[in-house]
Amino acid sequence: MASTMSQELLLTIPLAPLAGALLAGLGGRMLGRRASHTVTILGVLIAFICSALVLKDVVSTGARFSGTVYEWMVLGGLKMEVGFLIDGLSAMMMCVVTFVSLMVHIYTIGYMEEDPGYQRFFSYISLFTFSMLMLVMSNNFLQLFFGWEAVGLVSYLLIGFWFKRPTAIFANMKAFLVNRVGDFGFILGIGLIVAYAGTLNYAEAFGKASALAAMKFPGTEWMLITVLCICLFIGAMGKSAQFPLHVWLPDSMEGPTPISALIHAATMVTAGIFMVARMSPLFELSDTALNFILVIGSITALFMGFLGIIQNDIKRVVAYSTLSQLGYMTVALGASAYSVAVFHLMTHAFFKALLFLGAGSVIIGMHHDQDIRHMGGLRKYMPITWITALLGSLALIGTPFFSGFYSKDSIIEAVHASHLPAAGFASLAVTLGVFVTAFYSFRMYFLVFHGKERFGHEPTNGHHDQAHGDHGDHGHGPHVPHESPWVVTAPLLLLAIPSVVIGYMTIGPMLFGNFFADSIFVDGAHHHAMKELAQDFHGPLNMALHALSTLPFWLALAGVVVAWWFYLVQPAIPAALGRLLSPVVTVLENKYFLDWFNEHILAAGARLIGLGLWKGGDVALIDGAIVNGSAHTVGALASVTRLIQTGRLYWYALVMLLGIFALLTWQLWPMLSHLVGR
Numbered sequence: 001m002a003s004t005m006s007q008e009l010l011l012t013i014p015l016a017p018l019a020g021a022l023l024a025g026l027g028g029r030m031l032g033r034r035a036s037h038t039v040t041i042l043g044v045l046i047a048f049i050c051s052a053l054v055l056k057d058v059v060s061t062g063a064r065f066s067g068t069v070y071e072w073m074v075l076g077g078l079k080m081e082v083g084f085l086i087d088g089l090s091a092m093m094m095c096v097v098t099f100v101s102l103m104v105h106i107y108t109i110g111y112m113e114e115d116p117g118y119q120r121f122f123s124y125i126s127l128f129t130f131s132m133l134m135l136v137m138s139n140n141f142l143q144l145f146f147g148w149e150a151v152g153l154v155s156y157l158l159i160g161f162w163f164k165r166p167t168a169i170f171a172n173m174k175a176f177l178v179n180r181v182g183d184f185g186f187i188l189g190i191g192l193i194v195a196y197a198g199t200l201n202y203a204e205a206f207g208k209a210s211a212l213a214a215m216k217f218p219g220t221e222w223m224l225i226t227v228l229c230i231c232l233f234i235g236a237m238g239k240s241a242q243f244p245l246h247v248w249l250p251d252s253m254e255g256p257t258p259i260s261a262l263i264h265a266a267t268m269v270t271a272g273i274f275m276v277a278r279m280s281p282l283f284e285l286s287d288t289a290l291n292f293i294l295v296i297g298s299i300t301a302l303f304m305g306f307l308g309i310i311q312n313d314i315k316r317v318v319a320y321s322t323l324s325q326l327g328y329m330t331v332a333l334g335a336s337a338y339s340v341a342v343f344h345l346m347t348h349a350f351f352k353a354l355l356f357l358g359a360g361s362v363i364i365g366m367h368h369d370q371d372i373r374h375m376g377g378l379r380k381y382m383p384i385t386w387i388t389a390l391l392g393s394l395a396l397i398g399t400p401f402f403s404g405f406y407s408k409d410s411i412i413e414a415v416h417a418s419h420l421p422a423a424g425f426a427s428l429a430v431t432l433g434v435f436v437t438a439f440y441s442f443r444m445y446f447l448v449f450h451g452k453e454r455f456g457h458e459p460t461n462g463h464h465d466q467a468h469g470d471h472g473d474h475g476h477g478p479h480v481p482h483e484s485p486w487v488v489t490a491p492l493l494l495l496a497i498p499s500v501v502i503g504y505m506t507i508g509p510m511l512f513g514n515f516f517a518d519s520i521f522v523d524g525a526h527h528h529a530m531k532e533l534a535q536d537f538h539g540p541l542n543m544a545l546h547a548l549s550t551l552p553f554w555l556a557l558a559g560v561v562v563a564w565w566f567y568l569v570q571p572a573i574p575a576a577l578g579r580l581l582s583p584v585v586t587v588l589e590n591k592y593f594l595d596w597f598n599e600h601i602l603a604a605g606a607r608l609i610g611l612g613l614w615k616g617g618d619v620a621l622i623d624g625a626i627v628n629g630s631a632h633t634v635g636a637l638a639s640v641t642r643l644i645q646t647g648r649l650y651w652y653a654l655v656m657l658l659g660i661f662a663l664l665t666w667q668l669w670p671m672l673s674h675l676v677g678r
Contacts, residue, residue, distance in 0.1 A: 005057060005065040009050055010084050013094060014133040016046040017101075021126035028119025036119040040126040041105045047133065048098035055091040059509075064518070066139055066203065077198060085139030085202060089342065089519035092510075093136040093274055096346055097267050100353045101129040103491035104262045107357050110487035111258055111364065121161060125262055128154040132267045136274060140200045141190045144275070148186065148239065151268045152179050158263060159255040168254040175248035182238015182245050189231030196224060206281040206521075213285040229282055229289035233296075236272025240326050243300045247594055249323060250307075253315040257360030260315060261353040264322055270345045273329045277338040281521040284336065287420060290527075294334030294415075294422035298429035301327030303592070305436035309443065310588045313370050314359045317444045321396065322352055324433060328411050331426050336527035337414035338520045343503075343510050344407035351395035351404055351499035354492060358389040361488050362448060366455060367479040372444055377453040381481040386449050388492040393445050395499045397438040397556045400544040403503030408434075409543070410511060410533060412552055417532040434552045438559025446567045455481060504540045512537055 020043030024036040031039070057063035065086040072080045084090075104125060112121055131154055135147025160172030194200060196215060197208045215224040236242070241249040249264060263269065276283060276293070283289055301324050308320035325348050332341035363370055365382050379386045395404035412434075415427045483489065509515045512534050524531055537543065547553050566574050578585050590596065644655070 005054065005063050005086060007065075007067075007069060007084075009053070010065060010086065010137070011069065013047045013050045013054070013098075014130050014137065016043040016050075017126045017133070018130040019043055021123045021130060024119050024126065025123030028123060031119070033118050037105070037109055037122050040122040041102070043126060044098060044102045044105050044129055047129065048095070048102050051091070051094040051098045054086060055095050058086070058088055058091040059515070072142075078194065078200065080142050080200065081140060082143055083139040083201075084137045086137065087519045088515045088517075089274075089277065090136050092342070092346060092515075094133060096349045097129065097132050097136065100267065100349055100495075101125065101132075101262060103353065103357070103495055104258045107261075107360070107488055107491040108258045110485045111360055112256060115256075117161065121158075121256065121258075124154055124158050124161070125259065128158065128259075128262065128267070132271070135271055139202055141193060141202070141205070142200050145187065145190060148235070148271065148275075149183065151263075151271060152176070152183070152239070155252070155259075155263050155268055158259040159252045161255050161259070165254065171248075171251040171254040175252050178245055178248040179238045182235050185231045185233075186235020186238075189228050189235065192224070192228045192231065202278070209281050209285055212282070223286065223288070225282065226286040226288045229279070229286045230292055232279060232282075233272075233276060233289065233293055236276050236330075237296065238272075239275075240269050240272030240330065241300075241323055242272070242296050242326065242330055243303065244594060246300060246304060246323050247591070247598060250316055250319045250591075253313070253319050257315065257356060257363060260319070261356035261360075264319065264356070267349075269322065269326060270329070270349065273326070273333065273341055273345050276330075276333045277342050277520055280336075280338045283333075284521055284523045284527065287526075290334050290336065291420050291422040292334075293330060294418075294420060294426045297327045297330030297332075297334055298422070298426040299327070300324070301331060301433045302429040302436065305433050305440065307588055307591060308440035309436070310585060311440075312373055314362060314372050314375075314444065314448065315356070315370060317372070317440060318352070318355050318359055321355070321437065321441065324437060325352065325396075328408060328430060328433070331430055332411045332414055334426065335411075335414045335418040335420070335423065335529045336522050337411065337418075337529045337533070338522065339511050339516045339530065340407065340410045340414050340533075342516070342520075343507065344404075344411060346506075346510075347395070347403040347407040347499075347503050350495055350502060351392045351402075354388060354392040354495040354499050355396065357488070357492055357495065358385055358392060361385040361484040361492065362389075364484045364488065365481040369455070372447045374455055375448045376451045376455070377449070378481055379449040382449075382483045384483060384489045384492060388489075388496045389445065389449065391496045392499055393441045396441050397559065398434060398552060399556065400547045400553065401500075401504060403499055403501065405544065405547065406503035406507045406540060409547060409550075409552060410507070413533055413536070414529040417529040419528065431552065431555070435555040435559045438556040439563050442560045442563035443567055446563055451568050451571075455479070504544075507540050507543075508537075 017040070020040035023031065023039045028036045054063075063086075065084055068081045068083045070082040072082065074080070105122070108121065108125065112118055115121065128151060131147050131150035133147075135144060135151060138144045138147060156172045156176045159175055160168045162168045190200075193205050193212075196212055197205045199205055199208075209225075212228065213223070213225045216222065217224045217227045234245075238245045249269065252264060253260060255263075283293075304320050304323035304327060308317050308324065311317045311320060325344070329341045329344050329348070332338070332344065361382065362375070362378065362385060365378065365385065366375060369375075391402075395402040398405045398408040412427075412430050415423055415430055418426075511530075522530055587593070
């Protein structure tokens with residue numbers, strides 16, 4: 001360790017956004033709109049600059065920090081504290097979170113310009129940034145859980161930001177409840193660590209990993225480390241929207257578009273990926289848990305991509321793309337390629353934030369009509385949005401030399417190199433997913449920016465992102481599209497740069513250098529994926545040139561060509577295929593009937609159980625038998641004793657005499673019986 005870091009500098013990073021959130025939230029009306037967005041943007045800018053300085057120190061001097069900032073309490077030998085762990089993994093995450101958040105803050109000035117909740121929105125997104133920073137900077141499970149729950153709470157507020165819309169309220173409640181399911185597993189995993197390792201500190205828990213791996217879960221033949229890791233991963237399934245706990249993320253598009261970029265592209269949904277990578281010393285000890293992760297990630301990567309094909313809401317297409325890419329990251333985790341998963345997390349954060357903000361720019365230009373069937377030909381009206389959306393789409397599908405190519409191709413190769421039993425299915429899923437991703441991405445791109453113009457008519461069933469509250473008749477009437485203001489297009493241009501070049505620049509040190517050397521642990525003797533990737537890597541240029549002859553490249557190209565043919569050359573084909581495959585389309589339109597199952601089976605079952613506990617347990621047993629029953633018993637006893645407690649002296653005298661007579665009889669009876677017997 002070459003040097004340590006300033007604790008004051010590290011404290012500034014999360015506290016600056018928190019200060020902005022408090023100022024805009026508590027004093028927003030007094031400060032006004034301009035001052036509110038100024039203080040929050042300034043707070044996030046300070047956090048980004050400090051994060052960049054930290055990353056520079058980590059890379060150039062090998063600086064590290066791991067220590068307590070504030071000790072809350074000590075219970076026995078269990079220390080509860082606020083502490084920071086700064087290494088390559090956390091420094092990279094801090095820069096990604098603050099940079100994307102900064103772009104979203106600037107973008108929000110234009111997007112939420114006329115919304116009555118302007119100051120409140122800035123307060124929420126700044127508070128979200130603080131929560132995410134506390135999560136990624138933590139050195140202990142208590143602080144990790146605090147950040148974990150805080151981002152969930154703020155996402156609830158942001159998804160339901162337009163609280164007068166029933167769909168938004170339903171979506172934020174759905175997100176909240178589904179995440180509670182995952183969080184239940186997460187806290188069980190943390191509880192097992194505390195119970196058997198006796199600590200909340202990462203380093204101390206990792207130091208006892210071998211001992212944990214030798215234990216069995218009490219009363220079973222299951223290995224404790226497997227149960228522990230699967231519980232932790234269930235938390236990641238909820239937060240990172242993995243099948244079947246993915247159902248909240250598409251509905252969360254009911255929130256304003258900026259939060260889609262912030263929460264559902266770069267930060268909150270990647271918290272689960274970050275957590276599993278941070279816990280790599282534990283997960284490496286359980287092949288069962290890794291196989292489970294591989295299967296869940298594979299299902300999410302492929303089958304969520306299929307759902308993107310039939311979406312017509314521009315934001316929902318990008319949302320299902322996010323689900324699919326999160327599946328790719330999860331597959332990499334299961335293949336023990338943790339650094340590849342985090343690498344894709346980083347590249348994905350930039351190009352997916354770009355696509356979400358680009359979708360928002362299109363929505364602004366289309367006067368808040370979100371239906372891609374009502375668009376077309378926007379290229380000449382919105383040139384900046386068009387070129388940045390094209391760059392983001394090329395990065396998403398893994399075009400050689402773009403950032404997404406280096407991370408996505410590395411995931412596919414890592415899965416091929418994995419020797420776990422589930423790797424075969426995972427390899428098939430991520431390879432087929434390349435074609436699916438390219439097809440739905442360029443379906444959206446061609447329908448929005450190319451072909452004939454289909455706007456200027458009243459939409460028949462489009463969705464509207466009412467970024468201006470209840471004002472206006474957005475989406476209706478013969479509006480002409482227009483390019484968005486500079487506060488919207490500037491973040492697009494700034495995000496487009498890393499979407500193109502960041503992969504080429506960083507793949508060497510991040511995957512095959514020492515950047516994650518002390519952050520991520522891989523058991524190379526049993527899990528060979530990273531070792532085989534390193535043997536085949538000969539630089540980013542050769543990797544991109546070699547990819548031109550590989551199956552994923554041709555599958556991606558085929559997806560683009562098929563989308564072009566279907567939606568620009570022969571648009572009758574998709575309609576014909578829809579009629580021919582109507583049962584499949586019905587299944588996809590109903591999202592594999594998971595929402596129906598959750599609402600009519602799980603929720604109905606939960607209601608029945610709740611009703612039974614209420615009527616049988618609360619009303620009948622607790623209120624009826626215990627509370628009211630004890631009262632009735634006491635009343636019955638009182639009604640009997642009331643008969644002998646008359647308050648009359650002659651009655652008490654009679655009772656005393658009768659008592660004395662009975663007592664004497666009882667005492668003298670043995671003697672009288674003896675005399676009579678003689």
